[in-house]
Amino acid sequence: MSQVLLAAEGLQRRLGGRRVLDGISLNLERGQGYVLSGDNGSGKSTLLRVLAGLEAADAGVLRFQGEQTQLPRYPDSWRPRAVYVHQHPYLFHTSVAGNIAYGLKARGEPRERWLHKVEEAMDWAGVREVAAVPPQKLSGGEKQRVAMARAKVLTPELLLLDEPTANLDAEGRRRVMDLLARLYAEGVSVLIACHDRELIELPGVQRLHLENGKLS
């Protein structure tokens, strides 16, 4: 059996009088891929955001690599290890490289160290051709790939991707899927929210379905 990376127990979240997360427990294993399906409004984004510490849960316990927290408290040190990528990623008003370097700079890495990592990440995501384009002018697929590079460059243990292929054309989707497969092959755990069950095909991926606040 693989090692549990992130365990959640009894996650509760009420929004607008509805139990969006109704006592959810799950174990995410190291190097494993997960596809989280569910209808629009079923709470996929909410679950991902709670796991990433961006949204408070009303109750629940998280364990990340043996360290435990009682929600809504969420340790700052976990965040860059479990990075969340928005469905429509926000790219900062700097260059593509500046975006990718953001987390490395926040971490206090010296320039000579992050410069090389940023170059590598740009190649990895295939965004070097658009490196000179202002990020706001990129296509949806290019933005998604820059956001994935920006997260991946931090070597997180878990990536939480919110509908990464939604609203992309066939070519954009193919390129994002290709990156997902490579992340996965490199041993990064990925949890991908997506409302179409068939969309995400990765070898050995586990499927989770969210309905009425429960996982199945």
Add this chain to the structure above:
Amino acid sequence: MGLLEPTREAFALLFRGDPELLQIIWLSLWLSIAAIALIAPPAIALGVLLAKRRFPGQRTLVVLAQALLSFPTVVIGLVIYLLLSRRGPLGSFELLFSPTAIVIGYMVIAFPILVVFTVSAVQGADPRVFETARSLGASRMRAALTILWEVRFGITAAIVNAFGRVVSEVGCAIMVGGNIAGLTRNMPTAIALETSKGDFAQGIALGMVLMAIALGINVVMALLQGEGGLK
């Protein structure tokens, strides 16, 4: 008397670079810039705090700042006068009728403008900015600075606006500065008081400079709005 002669004289003063005129313009700009530079960091920091954090009294503070916006500057001048006057609580510093007193007045006038503009700029920022920054490991402080960067046009507009307000206001500068030549006489007080003594040429020349500054500020604001609209 006709307007033609003083106007001609005003142009003459401007093009000749009349030392007294330049001194007044220089003092005006310098006092305004100093006041904005001193008050902008704390005012912007408070604006971010008021926009991002929920705490008791937060709404009240924002409403208070908005109310201060429409406070007559002459009343602000009066309050500072009373505080700084010989018998006032801060009288021992002997600041009344000094450039420092004007700078203090300008800081008080600029403060609510900077706070209110910053609050609205930060509240208008995309919520994904803060979330993205935090998820990538930024501290709250760094994430707040990232928001300021993303709304930098709004913040610049706040600063330009505050500068425009103080550089042209009369009431407070007369009250606490006293229009002392070479020390506290700035553009608006010189126009208001020297004109009443019959020196029209200087008033017209300074008026044209103030108009040019106001025009420049409007152009900058229009450009900033254009830039902000790009997002």
